[in-house]
Amino acid sequence: MGAQDLIIRGAHVLDPGSNLDGITDVRLSAGRITEVGEGLRGVRALDASGLHLFPGFVDVHAHWRTPGREDEETIETGSAAAAAGGFTSVVMMPNTDPVIDKPVVVSGLVRRIERESRVRAYVSAALHEGLEGKRLTEMRLLKEAGAFCVSDDGLGTQSAGVLRNGMLYAKSAGLPVILHCEDHTLATGVVHDGVAAALAGLPGSPGSAEDVATAMALVLAAETSAKVHVTHVSTALSAALVGFFKVRGDITADTTPHHLTLTEELVSTLEGLYRVNPPLRPDEDRIGVGDALASGILDFVATDHAPHAASEKELPLEEAAPGFLGHETAFSALYTDLVQSGKLSLSRLIETMASAPGRWVREASGASGACGICPGAPADLALVDLSGEWTVRADALVSRSSNSPYLGRRLKGRVVGTVVGGEMVYDGIGAKFGARA
Amino acid sequence: MLSRNFLTLEGVSREELRDILDLARVHAAGHGGLSLVGRTVCLAFFEASTRTAVSFELAARRAGADVISISEKGSAVQKGESLIDTVVTLDALGADAIVVRHPSVGAARLAARYTDAAVVNAGDGCGQHPTQALLDLHALSNAVGSFDELCGRKVAVVGDVLHSRVARSVIPAFQAAGMEVALVAPETLLPSENGAWELPILPSVDDAIDWGADVLYALRLQNERMTSESPRIPSVAEYARYYGVARRHLRDDVLVMHPGPVNRGVEISGDVVLSDSSLIPAQVAAGVAVRSAVLAYATGVAQKAVA
CATH class of the missing domain: 3.40.50.1370 (Aspartate/ornithine carbamoyltransferase)
Structure with a gap:
């Protein structure tokens, strides 16, 4: 028991990965969890009674717009937004300007993360140079420079032959591939090709734009045995395809809070804010994707946190940039819309936001040892007030941008503290423990 | 509103x-x-x-x-x-x-x-395109006698519904006036959710006449909104054959409308534009x-x- 130990006392600790679900105490020491049990004693303690303590959330899909669009988000503001949402680990996507496709860009970014990020941040490099789906990036050099995975997120690889070689080479390089599945010959619209688009006269992209590309990617994943992760699954059919192929390859998949809670109906407002890619889908897809998350076909929630300047969103929908903020509202939106309505258990929500993506990131980054809320694991934690209600307001968001689709919504369940490596990186209740000296 | x-x-x-x-x-x-x-x-x-x-x-x-x-x-x-x-x-x-x-x-x-x-x-x-639909209703009301006379009449909206702002205004306007509306178009020129308006879809202008259309409302084929990579119609000739309003469709009790500008010989044949059945000049005048x-x-x- 060292002098620097901290006890988080009396929280309801829920960690499906460690089979914890009840009120107990947790001791943090030297950045790790050292003891879990009742009646722990120590000099410094945080009374967390009435709150829930979860393993820190892990987001495998975020755009912190660095380098290139620091007017929209920086590592500092993106990681602060992540911390405010209970996230302790985040994967940064490579569709920046310049694209993260050169070792020197990766190593520069890794150095900046060490200086500027409040949470653990991992760099996804591009699978192909310039995300153009032509020349392979130097994946082994990228990995040596600090890249954690590869992806053509934002565009998606169009050619099956090119994607197959990308998967095979990534496998040799020991890098997982995050797949954005979108067929550009079908994805010619700006919203889902549904009733709202038909009535509004907005050009639509059909669900097949995602399904065709997902099917192609999954066939190749099964054949190559590459480690692949299909991100932002938004249709019931794509989720079913993931279910079919999962047992045939090293395949995981995620969906987003917005595809689980919002539908294409919002596009009838004609507001640029609601443009996102993949687009918001009909309710059948929202329900299908939610069922797939509940049943385990889909493994994680990932936010696809995509900040945009107001000048890129206050436009007619056809001209607006696609994307939503995600970090700060993810837990609350899902708790309010899915857990409170009985569609998803709280335990499954924590499994999909924290435990499962956490295991995936640890495995991919080559880390070993304990994880979750158990002795020996890094002290990465989210402290949440489930009874706390809040209204999403643009001026109260931590992100540098304010393009949240939940603006004005009242949400239940509020992150009140986030701990990374034993240090409090977000303090919504004035706990002030573990601050950097 | x-x-x-x-x-x-x-x-x-x-x-x-x-x-x-x-x-x-x-x-x-x-x-x-x-x-x-x-x-x-x-x-x-x-x-x-x-x-x-x-x-x-x-x-x-x-x-x-x-x-x-x-x-x-x-x-x-x-x-x-x-x-x-x-x-x-x-x-x-x-x-x-x-x-x-x-x-x-x-x-x-x-x-x-x-x-x-x-x-x-x-x-x-x-x-x-709300004012287009209003002037269409004005011209049509005058042609049939009054706004109330529109009630119960049948109008076939023909052609490129998918790309047409005129269609998105005239369909609710015709419906609010009490008219029965049908669409005549290939599926490539309809929204994929062509059930959005809950309207019958007819395979040709000939079928619209058989359906009992009182008004044929032809839409402009909007080539400028289509890409050459994935064509939506095989040829102008085939389009005109099935979706073009031609002299053979003219009846004493059938009115022909078009919001302009007209692609003559495509969605409407040249001799129909200025025929007695045509409301096109009246639409512009309205x-x-x-x-x-x-x-x-x-x-x-x-x-x-x-x-």
Whole structure:
């Protein structure tokens, strides 16, 4: 028991990965969890009674717009937004300007993360140079420079032959591939090709734009045995395809809070804010994707946190940039819309936001040892007030941008503290423990 | 819905249509007067337009308004930012009404958020073209006798529904007038959710005649909105054969309409355009009176006159 130990006392600790679900105490020491049990004693303690303590959330899909669009988000503001949402680990996507496709860009970014990020941040490099789906990036050099995975997120690889070689080479390089599945010959619209688009006269992209590309990617994943992760699954059919192929390859998949809670109906407002890619889908897809998350076909929630300047969103929908903020509202939106309505258990929500993506990131980054809320694991934690209600307001968001689709919504369940490596990186209740000296 | 801003006809009611068409009839009879004297009407056209722009300008001038015209020439792609900036500028100059034509859906609605002036949608992308539908109803009401006579009649909307802002305005307008509507188009020129309007879909103009159409409303084939990579029709010849209105479709009791500009020989054969069955010249002629009425309504002078 060292002098620097901290006890988080009396929280309801829920960690499906460690089979914890009840009120107990947790001791943090030297950045790790050292003891879990009742009646722990120590000099410094945080009374967390009435709150829930979860393993820190892990987001495998975020755009912190660095380098290139620091007017929209920086590592500092993106990681602060992540911390405010209970996230302790985040994967940064490579569709920046310049694209993260050169070792020197990766190593520069890794150095900046060490200086500027409040949470653990991992760099996804591009699978192909310039995300153009032509020349392979130097994946082994990228990995040596600090890249954690590869992806053509934002565009998606169009050619099956090119994607197959990308998967095979990534496998040799020991890098997982995050797949954005979108067929550009079908994805010619700006919203889902549904009733709202038909009535509004907005050009639509059909669900097949995602399904065709997902099917192609999954066939190749099964054949190559590459480690692949299909991100932002938004249709019931794509989720079913993931279910079919999962047992045939090293395949995981995620969906987003917005595809689980919002539908294409919002596009009838004609507001640029609601443009996102993949687009918001009909309710059948929202329900299908939610069922797939509940049943385990889909493994994680990932936010696809995509900040945009107001000048890129206050436009007619056809001209607006696609994307939503995600970090700060993810837990609350899902708790309010899915857990409170009985569609998803709280335990499954924590499994999909924290435990499962956490295991995936640890495995991919080559880390070993304990994880979750158990002795020996890094002290990465989210402290949440489930009874706390809040209204999403643009001026109260931590992100540098304010393009949240939940603006004005009242949400239940509020992150009140986030701990990374034993240090409090977000303090919504004035706990002030573990601050950097 | 039709009070201050004229943005869409989706959800329009029969009473609202009747009010505006009554007022249009007053203007058409030359009794509209100089109702817009002292008012400033701004035409903000971010997309090429001849007949709509001219028609709105005449409508405003005939009613005595001061008119400012802004057209964006030379630049094909208009950014919304310039739309907002333009609207804010016109607002600051004291515009009472701003007429917006723009290549993107929702532009007029977006503009309305940045000004206290009444915003009239003069066509937004593939979205809405409310004044076109109103002038169509005006011309059609005159042809059949009155607005109430429209009730129960059958209209077939033929052609490129997918890319047509006119279709998205005339369909709810015809429905609100009590007309029975059917669509005639291949599925490549219909929204994938072609059940959105819950309308029957007929395979050809011949079938529309068999269905008992009183009105054939032909839409312009919008080649400029189609890409050559994934063609939507095999040939103009085949399109004209099944979806073109031809002399063989003409009957004494069938009216032919088209919002213009016409692709002669494609959606309508040349000799039909100026035939006795054609309402096309009457549609164009109705534009000025209907738009004067719309501007009087939007600026509130019409309601004041009544009160």
